[in-house]
Amino acid sequence: MTTSLLVLIVLALGVGGYIVGRARALRGVGGDQRKLHSLPSYYGTNVAMKAIVPALLVMLVWLLAQPLVVESSVRGDLQEESVRQDRSVSLMMSDVRRLANGLDVAVESGMMTRERAANMRTEFTDVRERLGEAGVALGSAVTSPVLRAAQKYRALSETGDLLRTGIVLALAVAGLGWGIRNSTPEYRARNVVETGVRILLILASCIAILTTVGIVLSLVFNTIEFFRIYPASDFFFSTTWSPSFGGGSELGILPLLWGTLYISLIALIVAVPVGLFTAIYLSEYASKRVRSVAKPAIEILAGIPTIVYGLFALLTIGPLLLSVFGDSTVGWMDAGTAVMTAGIAMGIMLIPFVSSLSDDIINAVPQAMRDGSYGLGATQSETIKQVILPAALPGIVGAVLLAASRAIGETMIVVLGAGAAARLSLNPFEAMTTVTAKIVSQLTGDSDFGSPEALVAFALGMTLFVVTLGLNVLALYIVRKYREQYE
The missing domain is CATH 1.10.3720.10 (MetI-like)
Structure with missing residues (x-):
């Protein structure tokens, strides 16, 4: 399931939860909203927040963490090959990502099956030529270690996507049920909603601050690495x-x-x-x-x-x-x-x-x-x-x-x-x-x-x-x- 479709499903559950939660609260007092602790809209908003917010937060964290985990796992398999080819692992990883994306394109276009893409070997197939038929251009010949790494990259990514979909939908449904269950006349929905909005505002502020910190740290660490291999005096004072x-x-x-x-x-x-x-x-x-x-x-x-x-x-x-x-x-x-x-x-x-x-x-x-x-x-x-x-x-x-x-x-x-x-x-x-x-x-x-x-x-x-x-x-x-x- 694509990320956009998953987001739409979660949002649809939230909208449905808003309608059901608001209606349930009003039904509990026979339609007389004066007997409710909070306005009816707060009950609906409470259900929508519990269905949407945890699910989307988990999905956001998952989208950020999954590529790091997958690449870390694949990099370990390329260390020996990078030494043998006298190439950096970063350059080989770019080849792996390009090849993995090419295999995805070939599968989606019907040029090959998923099983074929997962079991392809360079000894029996010219991978570059085969993907070229699907409209995917590769800059160099595909070696066996790079192909195996790309296949592992695809397999881990597909597994991660499947787990993400299941966990996000489970959280959305669980939040929906929890919110609907809480839609009773005595429930303090307004307090919960206002607290939730305050937390979301704090999280937004933290994201802005952490983004700045992340930018600075990425520059600092790579700058320190540069000055380890190139003299700082030549960098700052050379005129060439x-x-x-x-x-x-x-x-x-x-x-x-x-x-x-x-x-x-x-x-x-x-x-x-x-x-x-x-x-x-x-x-x-x-x-x-x-x-x-x-x-x-x-x-x-x-x-x-x-x-x-x-x-x-x-x-x-x-x-x-x-x-x-x-x-x-x-x-x-x-x-x-x-x-x-x-x-x-x-x-x-x-x-x-x-x-x-x-x-x-x-x-x-x-x-x-x-x-x-x-x-x-x-x-x-x-x-x-x-x-x-x-x-x-x-x-x-x-x-x-x-x-x-x-x-x-x-x-x-x-x-x-x-x-x-x-x-x-x-x-x-x-x-x-x-x-x-x-x-x-x-x-x-x-x-x-x-x-x-x-x-x-x-x-x-x-x-x-x-x-x-x-x-x-x-x-x-x-x-x-x-x-x-x-x-």
């Missing part, structure tokens, strides 16, 4: 970025960090003045009619995917800059991909971010401060310069720092607009690259996570995480420290 999966790599972060900060600086130079002036106009000068049209129109930019901005940089901004700065008289620019190209596109992307936050911050300045300034004889422009902007400055600075952290983490605009050259240069018309772009390139395709060339992506990610976290903390500190004096 030259990865080579054949060995002899130079993995200095300075060119990437410089490109990241340089492109982000140009983006802020574009976004901050335009966004701030837009916010001042919309909050202080524009009529309600103009504001109702202009503000949503500007915020449409925030909904455009970054890949579209990347294409805009590649096809429009780059050629335009090249036509101006790349002619024979100036000759500053050799190609359309450059720091300036990506910076301008990224700045356009950040305009609604800066303008929207700044607009909200300026509008939060008390009207009494404006009225007091006008009462002392100040003009509107003087009031904006000497009263409103100083009052809103901490929030505006926080908005700019948040926009900077957003720019530092951008990927697609950089990949398409800035080029791929890792260099230290002050020329904004040269191609450069950033930390995020190199993280993508280092982890593209099958990666051997035992090599520094793949693990360096985690060190790059950890460095970027620390930089953006510092900017966010600084922004929050500025906003919270200076906000109180204007309230």
